[in-house]
Amino acid sequence: MIDISESVMQFLLALIVAGPLIGAAAALLPAPPGLKGKSPDQAVLRHGVTVTGVILIAAIVLALGFDHDHPSKMQATTDISWIPALDVRIHLGIDGISLPLLVLTALLTFLCALYSYFKQQHQQLTPRATGPSPKAFVALILVLESGTLATFAVLDLLLFFLAFEMVLIPMYFLIARWGGEQRAKAAWEFILFTLLGSVVMLLGLLLIGLKSGTFDMVALASDNGRGLSASVQVTAVLAIGIGLAVKTPMWPLHSWLPDAHTAAPTVGSVLLAGVLLKMGTYGFVRILLPITPDGMHTFAPYLAAFAVVGIIYGSLACLALARPGAKGDLKRLIAYSSVGHMGFVLLGISTMSPTGVNGALFANIAHGLITGLLFFLVGALKDRTGSTDLDTLARPSPDLHPQKSGSAAPLDGGMALYGKAPRLGGLLAFAAVASLGLPGLAGFWGEMLALFGAFKPAAGLSRPAFLTFMAIAAFGTLLTAAYMLAVVRRVCMGPHEAEAPKLADIQGYEFAAWTPLVALTVVGGLWPAALIGLTDPAVQKLLAGGIQ
Numbered sequence: 001m002i003d004i005s006e007s008v009m010q011f012l013l014a015l016i017v018a019g020p021l022i023g024a025a026a027a028l029l030p031a032p033p034g035l036k037g038k039s040p041d042q043a044v045l046r047h048g049v050t051v052t053g054v055i056l057i058a059a060i061v062l063a064l065g066f067d068h069d070h071p072s073k074m075q076a077t078t079d080i081s082w083i084p085a086l087d088v089r090i091h092l093g094i095d096g097i098s099l100p101l102l103v104l105t106a107l108l109t110f111l112c113a114l115y116s117y118f119k120q121q122h123q124q125l126t127p128r129a130t131g132p133s134p135k136a137f138v139a140l141i142l143v144l145e146s147g148t149l150a151t152f153a154v155l156d157l158l159l160f161f162l163a164f165e166m167v168l169i170p171m172y173f174l175i176a177r178w179g180g181e182q183r184a185k186a187a188w189e190f191i192l193f194t195l196l197g198s199v200v201m202l203l204g205l206l207l208i209g210l211k212s213g214t215f216d217m218v219a220l221a222s223d224n225g226r227g228l229s230a231s232v233q234v235t236a237v238l239a240i241g242i243g244l245a246v247k248t249p250m251w252p253l254h255s256w257l258p259d260a261h262t263a264a265p266t267v268g269s270v271l272l273a274g275v276l277l278k279m280g281t282y283g284f285v286r287i288l289l290p291i292t293p294d295g296m297h298t299f300a301p302y303l304a305a306f307a308v309v310g311i312i313y314g315s316l317a318c319l320a321l322a323r324p325g326a327k328g329d330l331k332r333l334i335a336y337s338s339v340g341h342m343g344f345v346l347l348g349i350s351t352m353s354p355t356g357v358n359g360a361l362f363a364n365i366a367h368g369l370i371t372g373l374l375f376f377l378v379g380a381l382k383d384r385t386g387s388t389d390l391d392t393l394a395r396p397s398p399d400l401h402p403q404k405s406g407s408a409a410p411l412d413g414g415m416a417l418y419g420k421a422p423r424l425g426g427l428l429a430f431a432a433v434a435s436l437g438l439p440g441l442a443g444f445w446g447e448m449l450a451l452f453g454a455f456k457p458a459a460g461l462s463r464p465a466f467l468t469f470m471a472i473a474a475f476g477t478l479l480t481a482a483y484m485l486a487v488v489r490r491v492c493m494g495p496h497e498a499e500a501p502k503l504a505d506i507q508g509y510e511f512a513a514w515t516p517l518v519a520l521t522v523v524g525g526l527w528p529a530a531l532i533g534l535t536d537p538a539v540q541k542l543l544a545g546g547i548q
Helices: 006-027 040-065 098-119 134-153 157-166 168-178 183-212 217-223 230-247 256-263 266-291 293-322 330-350 354-385 390-394 422-435 442-455 463-492 508-526 529-545
Strands: 075-083 088-094
Touching: 006 040, 006 075, 006 088, 006 098, 006 134, 040 098, 040 134, 088 098, 088 134, 088 157, 088 217, 098 134, 098 266, 098 354, 098 508, 098 529, 134 157, 134 168, 134 266, 157 168, 157 183, 157 217, 157 266, 168 183, 168 256, 168 266, 183 217, 183 230, 183 256, 217 266, 217 529, 230 266, 230 293, 256 266, 256 330, 266 293, 266 330, 266 354, 266 529, 293 330, 293 463, 330 354, 330 390, 330 442, 330 463, 354 390, 354 422, 354 442, 354 508, 354 529, 390 463, 422 442, 422 463, 422 508, 442 463, 442 508, 508 529
Parallel strands: none
Antiparallel strands: 075 088
């Protein structure tokens, strides 16, 4: 792309990881008089846009300076001793696996900051009574961004754990202080589930570090498990896998997710689905596959079984929520759909084959783009109608459908969003068909490659078992199409669309925040080689014995 020196690449990666933390600290300081704008609230929201914008530009420049001819090579590396007694190092670097996730995180966080700034509805950024100003909101978003970016950039097991945990407190407060109904319960579920999983994960990471004599992920991956006995690998995979499975989330450790998404503010839901869930699946690929291959080989069939159960369970839950009379919440439905979509990611990882793992990494990025867009759209729908309840949205207007005396109003006539706000309705339908895996859009390739990987798993894995898993997962794609089309029918369609009372259609700031997600969803569907060309060499090297 462009020729950038290694020292500049190192600086850019350090800026990407540490910059949001510096911005978070600055957000809590009083704004200079000349930068306050119309109000201090507006100034701090603008500060959030500026910081996340700088980080996004740095991530794009880093991607342009990345050596695309050697994506399996660790680049922009920094390796500094931090705690010599424990051999803990500040070791940063990126390859073709981590770079796309780094750029996705920077993009989604910037779009969330931009959306929050231009929305200028400070009542939704301030807790119900007295409480923190938008300063705290912006600071939490930036700390969350820093933790997520660090997770994808660090190459030391203990630093990975610290970054992995760094995102929990910001997301807890975003849900608990700026969330909707039952936000306290949802926030506590989120923090308890993830903390308990993390304690078990820490034990597994310490086991690897103490038994191998190093926490350096590059050295451990290059060793490819040769320095760890089979029993140590199995124990480590079980412990670390539980912590990662909670964050992914994998059925049956998913129960915190629907409540968290339903209660979270719009930008919280976008970041939770778009980037936080990816931290779990990234850990499977970056840590467990290369460092404990024998342990992963033992647990791969069980991981695949849990994955396909999650695919079917998530789809059936969505079908139940989409049914008329079920009082299904749209945010809750999309949360359950994430359980199914992340099931495809886990299925791809469990095959331990290049095809399956590439499919998992592609599905990670596609899910972040498409589900992030869906949560943006549902948030906009709630702003306009005051509800995300499907039965409330789909109930016909009494002005268009007058009822006879004593008769009940029809339960489900369709909201007719195509008539009320045509562009918003069209975009919601686009996101829905992208989510169900329509060929030509980004959601198709990851799930297809995961199924192909299950068709021919790695040597030593039971092919009949994985063929069974493939058939079950393929059936799940049909269920996904069923519930997504049901949502489109109930929300976007309806009788007398032309006569439907109008809603505010897509605003300028919404167009600015959503267009990049739409464009990347189309580009990813039409040009999948752009992403697979990055990930495949790195995956091949990782599965063959390490990252260097």
